Amino acid sequence: MAKIVKRTGKVIGAAPGTLVHVGEKLNENVQITMFEYNEENFTEKKIWEIEECFASKDNNTIKWVNIDAIDKVEIIEKIGKVFNFHPLMLEDILNTAQRPKIDDYDDYVYIVLKMLYYNEEKQEITSEQISFVLVSNYVFSFQEFEGDVFDNLRERLRSGKRNIRRTGPDYLIYTLIDAIVDSYFGIIEKIADKADKLEAELMEMPDKDVLKEIHSLKREMIFLRNSIWPLREVVNSLARCDTPLFKESTVIYLRDVYDHIIQIIDTIEIYREVLSGMQETYLSSVSNRTNEVMKILTIFSTIFIPLTFLAGVYGMNFKYLPELQWHFSYGVFWIVSIVVTIFMLKYFRNKKWL
Numbered sequence: 001m002a003k004i005v006k007r008t009g010k011v012i013g014a015a016p017g018t019l020v021h022v023g024e025k026l027n028e029n030v031q032i033t034m035f036e037y038n039e040e041n042f043t044e045k046k047i048w049e050i051e052e053c054f055a056s057k058d059n060n061t062i063k064w065v066n067i068d069a070i071d072k073v074e075i076i077e078k079i080g081k082v083f084n085f086h087p088l089m090l091e092d093i094l095n096t097a098q099r100p101k102i103d104d105y106d107d108y109v110y111i112v113l114k115m116l117y118y119n120e121e122k123q124e125i126t127s128e129q130i131s132f133v134l135v136s137n138y139v140f141s142f143q144e145f146e147g148d149v150f151d152n153l154r155e156r157l158r159s160g161k162r163n164i165r166r167t168g169p170d171y172l173i174y175t176l177i178d179a180i181v182d183s184y185f186g187i188i189e190k191i192a193d194k195a196d197k198l199e200a201e202l203m204e205m206p207d208k209d210v211l212k213e214i215h216s217l218k219r220e221m222i223f224l225r226n227s228i229w230p231l232r233e234v235v236n237s238l239a240r241c242d243t244p245l246f247k248e249s250t251v252i253y254l255r256d257v258y259d260h261i262i263q264i265i266d267t268i269e270i271y272r273e274v275l276s277g278m279q280e281t282y283l284s285s286v287s288n289r290t291n292e293v294m295k296i297l298t299i300f301s302t303i304f305i306p307l308t309f310l311a312g313v314y315g316m317n318f319k320y321l322p323e324l325q326w327h328f329s330y331g332v333f334w335i336v337s338i339v340v341t342i343f344m345l346k347y348f349r350n351k352k353w354l
């Protein structure tokens with residue numbers, strides 16, 4: 001349950017807006033990069049002090065500031081003071097147990113998403129919270145640790161392909177969200193391959209290890225659903241153009257992202273049903289195997305009932321049993337026992353119990 005319900009360790013009773021990092025501290029040093037661009041110019045640089053990204057605040061260029069290691073509270077606090085961000089929003093940035101959501105503060109928009117990865121070594125999904133803030137000509141992205149799914153976007157910015165540098169910061173937010181949603185498809189493909197493999201194993205030789213894998217995969221699907229399902233509301237709110245910070249031209253692209261999210265959710269629901277069916281199939285196969293064993297044991301018990309009866313009758317210690325004095329009684333007993341056994345076996349076969 002620790003993965004599905006994240007244990008935050010948040011301080012109980014703290015005042016609203018208290019800036020305390022909640023989550024794992026995965027980085028020693030903060031990594032800050034800034035992309036500054038317009039249609040003609042482009043610069044990319046690493047920033048050692050957050051104040052460096054404020055120098056071009058009044059320029060008309062678009063700035064994308066990406067911050068890794070959000071456990072450095074002082075950096076979040078400095079950004080909040082410069083742009084007059086609400087303390088509750090800053091608190092949410094530092095709290096890595098947030099549900100995907102969108103908060104519209106009129107002058108700026110705050111978006112929380114889950115960036116997911118598939119760990120090939122551990123064969124499981126890992127999650128990272130990422131927060132976006134769109135304000136004026138700035139886009140801030142706050143990540144828990146270094147590494148993301150935005151490499152293709154960075155290459156597009158560097159090369160200026162597909163007119164990405166001609167658009168505004170709202171389009172940049174769209175491309176960031178779109179990259180995260182596209183990464184979900186790759187994770188679902190991994191889950192689908194794993195489910196198909198388990199289904200084949202289930203048909204061939206169901207055992208406890210297969211049941212354990214099915215249960216683990218169901219937990220992964222629940223975790224995936226909890227991470228993606230709220231994103232539908234986030235993108236739907238942006239697509240309805242509830243905030244003036246998003247242009248109508250960008251809203252069209254957001255509707256396409258919304259369609260992708262619906263497709264992902266539908267796929268997740270399908271595989272949840274498939275896994276539930278696989279679990280029921282496993283339980284049914286185990287029950288059927290138990291029934292088969294019980295049927296065989298019952299048949300053998302039934303065969304030995306008349307034999308036990310005969311042995312019991314002639315095993316009695318009465319003095320006058322006529323057959324006991326007969327010279328061929330032992331052979332006749334075995335002939336009768338064999339005939340009874342053959343008759344019962346044929347009867348069971350005719351009834352298709354064997």
